[in-house]
Amino acid sequence: MMSKKQKRPEDIFNFSETSDACIKCGMCIPVCTIHNVNADEVTSPRGFIDLLGAYQKGNLELDKTAKDIFESCFLCTNCVDICPKALPTDMVIEQVRADIAEKFGLAWFKKAFFFLLRHRFTMDLLFKLGYVFQTCGFKIKAEQQSMEPRFRLPIIKKDRLLPSMGKTSFLNANPENIDNGGKRRVAIFIGCLANYNYTEIGKGLLDILEALEIDAFIPKKQLCCGAPAYFTGDFDTVDNNAKKNIEYFESFIDEVEAIIIPEATCSAMIKIDYEHFFHDQPEWQERARKLKDKVFMATEWLQHHTHLEHLLSAKAKNDLIVTYHDPCHARKMQGVHNEPRNLIKQSYVLKEMSDPNVCCGFGGVTMQTEKYHFAKAAGVPKAAMIKETGAQVVSAECSACRMQINDSLYQAEVDTIFKNPIELIAEALKKQ
Template identity: 80%
Template sequence: MTRQGELFNFSATSDACIKCGKCIPVCTIHNVNADEVTSPRGFIDLLGAYQKGDLELDKNAKDIFESCFLCTNCTDVCPKALPTDMVIEQVRADLADKYGIAWFKKVFFYLLRHRTTMDILFKLGYVFQTCGFKIKEQTQSMTPRFSLPIIKKGRLLPSIGQASFLNSYPEEINHGGKRRVAIFIGCLGNYNYTQIGKSLVEILEVLRIDVFIPKKQLCCGAPAYFTGDFATVDHNAKKNIEYFEKFIDEVEAIIIPEATCSAMIKIDYDHFFHDQPEWQARANKLKDKIFMATEWLEQKTELKSLLASKGRSDLVVTYHDPCHARKMQGIYKEPRALVSQNYTITEMSDPNVCCGFGGVTMQTEKFHYAQAAGKPKAAMIDKTGAQVVTAECSACRMQINNSLHEAQSGVVFKNPIELIAEALKS
């Protein structure tokens, strides 16, 4: 497989950069590591030098290119719309080819390819979690149904559900309606934040929309894509495309309550298969039926007016814009339009600032950067006075929960789908 570096020519990208510096103030890594090297124009210059043969991809270069959060802030403000995030994703594949991937990442990506094995391990993980860790319950009366977080060495990690979402429901759920949609749940929503999927099913029941839960869906491939494991991306993307093609004409939409998964399937599959035109075309045929959950619910149903007929909650909510929702898909008005029907939304000073999740490498080998990026976000959330922060992204949820925990904040995180389901019950 050719590298995207050949499609997004490193030298051409570097030469096109006018060094205006508009990317610097919004760059997540530069804000926590103020070095020109770890800035968008720094990354681009190094990539140009690499392609021209003036820079070796040594371990120092590996460390630099793995420092990017891939938040896409730079592409959002770049006057020339340079694909900085994409070329970094591709050089990471070159680095993975040269240096390999850490053993624990290999194990993780293997599990992403094999759903049955992952199911077994997560079941064992649930048992080990309940026996081997001290569980700290969130005591806020507003969150009685939330899974309990694991506290380990001072870091807040998501707990494992007793049963995964995919294994908790039949494949077909008849709500007595004339419409039918499929749900793609995402890995964190499937195993950890299982209330998201449950809430989505409850919303569709109220709307009398039948549900198809595709049991053979695999991870969208985003964790592997951002790390440079293109073999796993190739495997999972093709399996998902083949599977979706079998039922796509029988459903109105595939709705996804996760920004990263939605962006990966709808946008990044097209980028990834640039050198495999048959698969690129097949991926693109699915696009019109791929939606973030709030996007589809707000645009394609009467949910907003139904929510308006319900009572208003006393909860004050602030909304965080996931990078893969607002910047990649333009989705930010829809969740606010739904949530605001029943909750007061108090906007933080900059809801578009990256939370600092940054992917597998950032959360493991470079977690100090994630912590540094998370601190101002937690402070921003706290300053709103909201009791709840919401975002349609479980990666953001994991990162923000830990940042709030480190800040000793009492703010609780909920997916907007959960808030909507609760409002419908009022």
């Protein structure tokens, strides 16, 4: 079966070809995240691709109803994973969302958010102000690195949990070059949520590299990978950020062993989706392709290219029970699932959920704002699975999953806390 990574660009952008290839077997429906919370044939993978085929053939108008349908997909890739023909349902939906954004425009708050993703200085300033004043509008829950709104705000529901803001971003809190012995050197791409909100992830990664005596290079000019804009249809922001990141990475790629990323979505975007995005810009597609062999999720690289597992096995084991959630962009898009587990279980008791592959329900910017009711519904079974394990900690190498799962646990009144595997590993290394 052709994997998502091997999907040909010409297949991805021909809606009719994808629609005509669907054999209507229905295998995708039971695993579809949106269909499980909104049981309508229209919002199922085969419904999506049928409508996309009709749209490309001129038999469907891209009106507000069609817009609502195409924005209802979580892009979890469950359908791609199980489809006997590996049809790229998620990718064709990503493409039609660009048409939607062009025709209907973007909501004001999305425009503002994506503007910030292009401009690091403005983002830094806003988050610094946000840190100072966040207690005015939110109750801080320090253990979860999250906050609860005190009152209803535009776009923000009062009954939900959001990530709190760090005092100083990871990029601003650390020097560009950190010498840990000079034997080896890697670059760190941190991701926006880990940079501004879940800052313990970056600190933990630096602690791990220090223990391994591997020098860390923190590229200060890195921009958001562009994933939030890509999944929403703002291809201008994707084009801007992807090109600037590629040019910047090229300036140091030969001086590092790898670019390691403790975020599944960022890693998948840079390693896989950049190449797909530049399908009609062959020069940039080739430049993206040349970089990807040095891009790794953090646990993936640490497991296969260091002696970290041996280092952890020599430490005292903690009786803390940890369960692991597989981010869609890790297991399905990059094949990363055993690596974080292998490292976690060296130091903790690992207990699996009944189905760790079930999408947490994050779904992107639109799902978290205009369609939050779907995200909230999708989080219910995941919270129940976590509770069933009896774990004190749930872990996933993805801060988008973290934001969604924290909220789902909060809604279900489950006390389990969330930590990135990098945080757990760093804490284990500090044990005698």
